[in-house]
Amino acid sequence: MAKSDTIPNAVIGRLSLYLRQLEALLAASRGTVSSKELGAMLGQSDAQVRKDLAYFGQFGQAGVGYGVEDLVQSIRRILGTDRTWNVLLVGAGNLGRALVSYRGFLRKGFSLNAVVDADPNKVGELIDSARGIRVQAMEEMGAAVREHHITLAILAVPVSATQEVADQVVAAGIKGVLNFAPTALQLPDSVPLTAVDLSVSLEQLSFQLSSDA
Amino acid sequence: MAKSDTIPNAVIGRLSLYLRQLEALLAASRGTVSSKELGAMLGQSDAQVRKDLAYFGQFGQAGVGYGVEDLVQSIRRILGTDRTWNVLLVGAGNLGRALVSYRGFLRKGFSLNAVVDADPNKVGELIDSARGIRVQAMEEMGAAVREHHITLAILAVPVSATQEVADQVVAAGIKGVLNFAPTALQLPDSVPLTAVDLSVSLEQLSFQLSSDA
DNA sequence: CAATGTGAATTTGTTCACAGCC
DNA sequence: GGCTGTGAACAAATTCACATTG
Incomplete structure (x- = not known):
């Protein structure tokens, strides 16, 4: 899927971490989250979070952030864990x-x-x-x-x-x-x-x- | 020890892998090993092995390779596992x-x-x-x-x-x-x-x- | 005005290639 | 001849910074 070319391995590792954190936010009924917030929770910069996601498309809304539930689904699809x-x-x-x-x-x-x-x-x-x-x-x-x-x-x-x-x-x-x-x-x-x-x-x-x- | 400045984290991870492989070679009474051989055992290039070690000093002998036992000790010292x-x-x-x-x-x-x-x-x-x-x-x-x-x-x-x-x-x-x-x-x-x-x-x-x- | 998406700049990491040594 | 150590070339990854958007 997508341009599977040249995606750093480290990006995938971080995507896993984002996903887990997002699932926790989802469980806490959090609606949206910014790259800055998400990064801070995991010791990453906001730019890193945005760059990582940018490999796969556009998932956020300027001025607002990312929809937690949407992003969970998107990352699952990227990682291939939307199936079993x-x-x-x-x-x-x-x-x-x-x-x-x-x-x-x-x-x-x-x-x-x-x-x-x-x-x-x-x-x-x-x-x-x-x-x-x-x-x-x-x-x-x-x-x-x-x-x-x-x-x-x-x-x-x-x-x-x-x-x-x-x-x-x-x-x-x-x-x-x-x-x-x-x-x-x-x-x-x-x-x-x-x-x-x-x-x-x-x-x-x-x-x-x-x-x- | 040494110039602890600016050493990539990935280098340390590989050092651990080198060490384990070298211990296996030591157990098999292997006296020396080249960067090429050691790399091949771990899916790394010879240049990578030499570069990684070069961060910490000179451990090999041109034309011969690395003394397995010496290198085990050197890497343990680098990683700090020469103590408990x-x-x-x-x-x-x-x-x-x-x-x-x-x-x-x-x-x-x-x-x-x-x-x-x-x-x-x-x-x-x-x-x-x-x-x-x-x-x-x-x-x-x-x-x-x-x-x-x-x-x-x-x-x-x-x-x-x-x-x-x-x-x-x-x-x-x-x-x-x-x-x-x-x-x-x-x-x-x-x-x-x-x-x-x-x-x-x-x-x-x-x-x-x-x-x- | 807060926050994304993204080119450009920068930093970091890897590979090349070769001089020097055994 | 085989192999190290390393500067130089290259590639990759990260950070910066800003135009753009809702």
Whole structure:
């Protein structure tokens, strides 16, 4: 959609933050918001907010600001979360279980549909009673992906298994991967990959505290 | 240390990745590595690797590459993980517990020293038997920070409590904060803040899948 | 008159390309 | 020959500033 050309990755990250903040404003029955206000809530400049949105069109009204509800919808459309992405979780260990029970994991636009794990002792376990999801064996991955029209995989497996599992999910037809394991993955260029990386975040703090003063 | 001026944030993030990869190479008894090899493992160009390191000095040998062990030590010194940062975890819910039991959570340079939670039912629970850590009440936070010389806090609490908890940890003398809750935080500029954000990562995937093809 | 949208200016970050070294 | 370190060239991202709009 739109000129998908040359959109900085950082813009997309900020769009996610804007969206979340806007949803909070919406819940607080706020009708409009200015780029200045929205930016201040997130530590961004007003110009940055306007520039980011300008990549995708015109959403505001001069002298007034942005309609909160409209902008929520617009950003969802931009991010592609106005539809639902079905998600496979690989790994039902501590982290996987925490993710399943994490309030807000099921953010608008994403739906957890299946969980697989390599450990036979875990297979069959009712991991999400609310949705009636049981842990399935790795061998059932392909079938689960097809049956539930799953497009995204979240990897919450040990480092030693991560690359192999990544290869498997790609073979099963997964279109995008979110990796929680602290390791680099090699994937085909056609499969987008993002990572949630605790070490990087902690080391960023360490660096900042070491360098200042 | 060094010219802490004007170092891009992205450089620090990549340094973390280099470090992890170098540690893997070290474990595999690899003696030296070139910028080209290291970059390829992480999807970076050789020039990028060299530039990043050049911010901090000269670490390689022309015609040979970088000594793996030396570079590991150098990057640790740069990131400030050649010493140990004591960490407080706030929130002993599903996510907090998962973090505690997460292998690799106790990465070199960081040590979990205390856990607090607002829920009286959780207080006293032995959350980390290996280290003998019990969940303490929120009121004990200040004392724990002082007693264990804690400088970093990891927040794994519900969104509704996050800002208040952030204020409390700052008041308790915490110097840096890692936030897991999907919400923006207002902190004094003097307290660095990083966030681990599942929504942003998932929405990034959603966007990429929506926009290409 | 408050606030958007946007070119232009500026700053920041990345890539190139090559001299120098092992 | 292979590879680093780096200035110079280039590209990208951010900030500025202002004409325009309701």
